[in-house]
Amino acid sequence: MHPYLQALAGGAMIGASASILWVFHGRIAGISGIVGELFTRKPDGVSWRVAFLTGLLTGGVALGWFAPERITTLPDTSPIWMVAAGLLVGAGTRIGNGCTSGHGVCGIPRGSRRSLTATLTFIGVGMLTVGVMRALGGLS
């Protein structure tokens, strides 16, 4: 199957996953929100969050076993960049109340102005970041 068709099919699976959480649980399938809420003092809805994350991590283990070619890493990237990126992703998604899944996949079909704004912002800034890193000679 062509990679673009696989991307469409994989996207449909992500959309179906978000639909299960929305139609049955009334919850938004935003990964940063599902994880981030667990860092609060009184998390709301722990059981479905833990169940969802268990499924997500089980899927990761399965991919590692059965389709390891799907899990790649960037060549010649210093661990320092991974740590910096992780801090920015973690803090940014909590401050901005969502990531690619919560704002992009769930917020856009709901017609949320905030989600559309956030999505356009992080895509634009992401493009700018890649451009700057390229100009500076890469991540190594």
Added chain:
Amino acid sequence: MRALLAFAAGLLFALGLGLSQMTQPEVVLGFLDLANFNPTLIFVMIGAVATHALPTWWALRRGRPLLDDELHLPTATALDAPLIGGAVLFGIGWGLAGYCPGPALVSAASGSEQALLLVGSMFVGMASVQGVRRWSPAARRVKKAHAAHPSTDGALRGL
């Protein structure tokens, strides 16, 4: 039943990310790289948004989900500084490594050392935002108000 469905949703999400190559940071960075553009992520978004659109509308029209009393919708509506500022920080991190939270967790579970490192510091980032929120002057004001008037309990959620 609720937990089983949530587990299935998580599994489906991870396998969808794998099939659509979103667990391959070079593919994600290709979408963000205008000089060497890879449109794969656009197809993922089209597939996801198109599939999720009808169920989104259906549950909103019904007014409540099938296994809970209410739709847990975000209450904020303003295009404010935290929304934009948070999206900017996230965009920088996303552009540096090619990982957003979902693919990072999935890749970390598969044993990728890069992703494990990123997820570890992502947790630190998330927890520090929570810590700042808890100890910020605004949060302390809410707590004081709560001590004086316990009925404001709802305002404490998420701190």
